[in-house]
Amino acid sequence: AQTVTQSQPEMSVQEAETVTLSCTYDTSESDYYLFWYKQPPSRQMILVIRQEAYKQQNATENRFSVNFQKAAKSFSLKISDSQLGDAAMYFCAYRVRDSNYQLIWGAGTKLIIKP
Amino acid sequence: DAGVTQSPTHLIKTRGQQVTLRCSPISGHKSVSWYQQVLGQGPQFIFQYYEKEERGRGNFPDRFSARQFPNYSSELNVNALLLGDSALYLCASSPTGQGLVGGYTFGSGTRLTVV
Numbered sequence: 001a002q003t004v005t006q007s008q009p010e011m012s013v014q015e016a017e018t019v020t021l022s023c024t025y026d027t028s029e030s031d032y033y034l035f036w037y038k039q040p041p042s043r044q045m046i047l048v049i050r051q052e053a054y055k056q057q058n059a060t061e062n063r064f065s066v067n068f069q070k071a072a073k074s075f076s077l078k079i080s081d082s083q084l085g086d087a088a089m090y091f092c093a094y095r096v097r098d099s100n101y102q103l104i105w106g107a108g109t110k111l112i113i114k115p
Numbered sequence: 116d117a118g119v120t121q122s123p124t125h126l127i128k129t130r131g132q133q134v135t136l137r138c139s140p141i142s143g144h145k146s147v148s149w150y151q152q153v154l155g156q157g158p159q160f161i162f163q164y165y166e167k168e169e170r171g172r173g174n175f176p177d178r179f180s181a182r183q184f185p186n187y188s189s190e191l192n193v194n195a196l197l198l199g200d201s202a203l204y205l206c207a208s209s210p211t212g213q214g215l216v217g218g219y220t221f222g223s224g225t226r227l228t229v230v
Binding site: 004045046047101102104 | 226
C-alpha cells in the first residue's frame with residue numbers, strides 16, 4: 001500500500017531562521033510525483049513545491065527547497081528565512097505518474113513561527 | 116480569473132439527512148476531484164471526474180456519490196449522514212485528468228458538521 005508519513009505533528013522556529021519538515025513515503029512505483037502543500041487558516045491547499053521522482057536534482061522555489069532521497073523514500077522540506085506568513089499546516093503528498101489520479105497525503109505538520 | 120469556488124462554506128446537518136456540496140472549477144479546467152479532510156488529518160480521496168466521467172473512486176461507502184455537469188461544475192452528495200462524516204470537503208480542479216504534475220488548484224472547502 002502507498003502511504004505517506006509525517007512524523008512531526010508540530011514544529012516551531014524563530015522568525016528568520018531555517019526549519020526542516022520531514023516526510024517519508026512507501027511505494028513500489030518508480031515514477032511518481034511528490035508535493036508539499038501549505039494549508040493556512042483560510043483552509044485552501046496551496047502548492048508550495050513539487051518534485052518529479054525521475055529528476056535527481058532537488059526542487060527549489062525561492063525560500064523553499066526539498067531534500068529528495070529516492071532510495072530512502074524521504075522527501076523533506078526546508079524553509080529558509082522563515083516569515084510569519086509561513087505559519088500554517090504543511091502536508092506532504094504523493095501521486096503515481098500515470099496510472100493513478102489521486103493524491104495520497106500525510107497527516108500534516110503544524111508550523112509555528114515565533115516573532 | 117476566479118479560483119475554485121465551493122458552496123456552501125459551512126453547513127450543519129442532522130444524522131440521517133442528505134447533503135449536496137457544490138464545486139465550480141477554474142474556467143477551462145475539465146477535471147474535478149473531491150477530498151474529505153477530517154480534523155487533524157490529511158485529506159482522503161473520494162472521487163475524480165474528467166469530462167463528466169468518473170475516473171477514480173476512493174475507499175468510501177456508496178452513500179457518497181458525485182457527478183459532473185456539462186459546464187464541468189460538480190456536486191458531491193452524501194446520504195444518510197453519520198457523525199463521522201463531519202469534515203472539511205475539498206474540491207480541486209485541473210486542466211486534465213492527470214493534474215499536470217500537481218497542477219491541482221484547491222478551493223477553500225465546505226465545512227460540514229453532522230449533529
